[in-house]
Amino acid sequence: MRPGLRTALATGLVGAALAAMSHPAVAAWIVAALGEAPRRGLSAERLLALATHHLALAGTGLALVAVLGLGLGILATRAGAASLRGGIDGIAAAAQAVPPVVMVALALPILGFGGPPTLLALVAYGIMPVLRGTVGALESVSPEAREAAQAMGFTRLQILLRVELPLAMPGLVDALRTALVLAIATTAVGALAGASTLGTPIVAGLQNQNVLPMLQGALATAALAFLCDAAMLMLASLALADRARR
Amino acid sequence: MALLDVAANRLLPGDPIMACEFHDRSIGLVSLLSLAGLVIGAMLPRRVGGLLALCLFLSAWAVLLLGLGAEAARIVATMPPAARASLGSGFWLASSCLLVLAGGGIARVRRRGLGVLAILAAAGLLVAAWRGGGLDGLSLAVEYAGRREALHEAIAEHLLLAGGAVALAIPAAVILSLWRSGQGVVGLLVSGVQVIPAVALLGALVALVGGVLRAVPALRDLGLSALGPLPALLGIAAYLLLPLWRGIGTALRAADPAAVDAAEAMGLTKAQILARVKLPLGAPILVGALRVAAVQSLGLATLGALIGAGGLGRIVFDGMAQFAPDLILLGAIPIIFLSLAAEGSLSAVEAYCRARWRA
Numbered sequence: 001m002r003p004g005l006r007t008a009l010a011t012g013l014v015g016a017a018l019a020a021m022s023h024p025a026v027a028a029w030i031v032a033a034l035g036e037a038p039r040r041g042l043s044a045e046r047l048l049a050l051a052t053h054h055l056a057l058a059g060t061g062l063a064l065v066a067v068l069g070l071g072l073g074i075l076a077t078r079a080g081a082a083s084l085r086g087g088i089d090g091i092a093a094a095a096q097a098v099p100p101v102v103m104v105a106l107a108l109p110i111l112g113f114g115g116p117p118t119l120l121a122l123v124a125y126g127i128m129p130v131l132r133g134t135v136g137a138l139e140s141v142s143p144e145a146r147e148a149a150q151a152m153g154f155t156r157l158q159i160l161l162r163v164e165l166p167l168a169m170p171g172l173v174d175a176l177r178t179a180l181v182l183a184i185a186t187t188a189v190g191a192l193a194g195a196s197t198l199g200t201p202i203v204a205g206l207q208n209q210n211v212l213p214m215l216q217g218a219l220a221t222a223a224l225a226f227l228c229d230a231a232m233l234m235l236a237s238l239a240l241a242d243r244a245r246r
Numbered sequence: 247m248a249l250l251d252v253a254a255n256r257l258l259p260g261d262p263i264m265a266c267e268f269h270d271r272s273i274g275l276v277s278l279l280s281l282a283g284l285v286i287g288a289m290l291p292r293r294v295g296g297l298l299a300l301c302l303f304l305s306a307w308a309v310l311l312l313g314l315g316a317e318a319a320r321i322v323a324t325m326p327p328a329a330r331a332s333l334g335s336g337f338w339l340a341s342s343c344l345l346v347l348a349g350g351g352i353a354r355v356r357r358r359g360l361g362v363l364a365i366l367a368a369a370g371l372l373v374a375a376w377r378g379g380g381l382d383g384l385s386l387a388v389e390y391a392g393r394r395e396a397l398h399e400a401i402a403e404h405l406l407l408a409g410g411a412v413a414l415a416i417p418a419a420v421i422l423s424l425w426r427s428g429q430g431v432v433g434l435l436v437s438g439v440q441v442i443p444a445v446a447l448l449g450a451l452v453a454l455v456g457g458v459l460r461a462v463p464a465l466r467d468l469g470l471s472a473l474g475p476l477p478a479l480l481g482i483a484a485y486l487l488l489p490l491w492r493g494i495g496t497a498l499r500a501a502d503p504a505a506v507d508a509a510e511a512m513g514l515t516k517a518q519i520l521a522r523v524k525l526p527l528g529a530p531i532l533v534g535a536l537r538v539a540a541v542q543s544l545g546l547a548t549l550g551a552l553i554g555a556g557g558l559g560r561i562v563f564d565g566m567a568q569f570a571p572d573l574i575l576l577g578a579i580p581i582i583f584l585s586l587a588a589e590g591s592l593s594a595v596e597a598y599c600r601a602r603w604r605a
Binding site for chain 2: 010011014031033034094096097098099100101102105106108109110181184185188189191192193198199202203205206211214215217218219221222225226229
């Protein structure tokens with residue numbers, strides 16, 4: 001088995017184990033082992049509903065981030081936009097200085113409770129890593145490959161689609177993977193703004209000192225992150241294999 | 247766009263006050279100054295034009311701030327005591343535009359240290375306006391006046407929490423990098439932690455620390471508890487391991503093998519090679535790793551308030567619970583400022599190391 005696929009499988013197994021641990025019966029046993037008083041936890045159905053909502057919100061954010069980040073990244077690497085590079089790096093550093101929690105908090109008075117402030121935080125926090133990764137990946141394409149394509153009479157669009165993007169693919173997938181993990185984490189924080197995600201039982205459990213739902217939420221969030229990461233790793237390994245065959 | 251939002255008290259949504267409703271001419275002056283900055287920046291040669299434009303944009307921002315402060319004080323004076331005037335979206339938009347324009351001016355002058363100087367000048371203006379009472383009418387200032395003590399305490403807690411996590415993570419990262427044969431396992435574990443969302447890790451740690459304390463009650467006598475700084479410190483430090491561990495690894499490999507061989511041939515011991523060759527050559531990378539870790543730590547410390555560890559996050563969460571935008575800002579502004587200060591100062595140290603030990 002290829003090493004990339006093996007990592008994906010291992011990550012997926014960790015995710016599956018965590019997901020199993022978040023099941024009410026198993027989690028109740030863990031909590032009892034930690035010596036907490038037994039209390040009511042979340043049913044598996046409720047957990048699944050929260051996970052679905054979490055995934056939908058994070059997925060929407062990721063799609064927005066991917067379109068905006070990749071698009072802007074491609075624009076920034078075109079000839080004639082070189083002067084924008086310093087600005088992009090500066091804004092990227094500044095955007096990282098605002099943690100996701102603070103982003104959610106600041107969006108709250110403007111957009112109200114629930115999904116919208118979470119989505120704004122997802123986009124604002126995720127776009128810069130994707131943009132940076134895209135620029136980096138496209139710049140690592142060797143100038144010789146570009147010149148050869150030019151000499152063969154490719155148009156600019158053809159060069160982008162057939163040479164630059166395929167060659168930059170590993171870097172692009174890596175950037176999206178980072179963005180995905182960030183999106184899952186930021187969505188969990190969105191529970192503070194009232195979005196119903198897997199972060200909700202954690203926040204509620206912390207507030208009323210109920211360890212069982214808190215642990216279930218924490219395990220399920222981590223499980224979701226690992227499973228999504230595994231899916232992305234699998235995709236990356238398949239993309240690479242596809243390219244090697246060609 | 248609304249420059250100010252005026253409301254009967256701090257929780258109600260405000261009525262927007264537009265630029266045309268202002269009673270003095272400050273907004274006209276702001277537009278005039280910004281326009282002059284644009285024209286002068288475009289017409290004069292690079293250096294001079296950039297510098298003049300920068301000064302004009304800075305003064306435009308100062309006039310905007312003071313004008314809003316004066317207008318807010320005027321409006322609030324005519325209303326009942328609970329009335330608040332907070333900065334509206336127009337102010338934030340105008341400020342970001344001026345920031346971008348000023349950044350353009352700084353880039354044109356291309357002088358090292360000018361950016362720092364401009365930030366210091368802007369901060370000086372802000373402090374002077376604040377001390378002079380020019381901003382007292384704004385809701386943010388009222389909020390600050392009411393929570394001065396709590397804010398100062400929160401900043402101290404935040405720094406302690408973030409600094410403590412870095413201090414905890416550094417020896418742990420050193421120990422991890424010393425374990426030669428286990429680097430593969432360490433790499434998997436350390437990057438696996440990054441995948442876990444911070445909220446989840448903190449929640450799980452609260453449960454875990456609670457269990458450990460119940461098993462070993464003696465620890466409780468040391469003042470440890472399941473909710474509080476202990477799980478927050480552990481959680482934050484866990485996230486800092488990756489940048490630090492990776493930085494140490496890269497830094498120790500940064501020295502040219504030929505330089506190491508030469509040092510060996512000169513009869514230097516291993517410790518001497520580490521202290522005199524490897525560490526100086528890797529210093530910029532080490533500082534860079536520390537910079538990434540410090541900025542992450544300051545951001546993650548915000549979440550510490552969720553599990554009762556205090557810090558600036560508590561003010562932000564209070565503001566969210568009360569739906570009071572100015573209270574959220576009061577907590578958020580120091581967080582952003584601290585992160586930017588850490589980023590700026592440590593990247594300056596990084597650049598200095600790079601220049602000092604250029605091989």
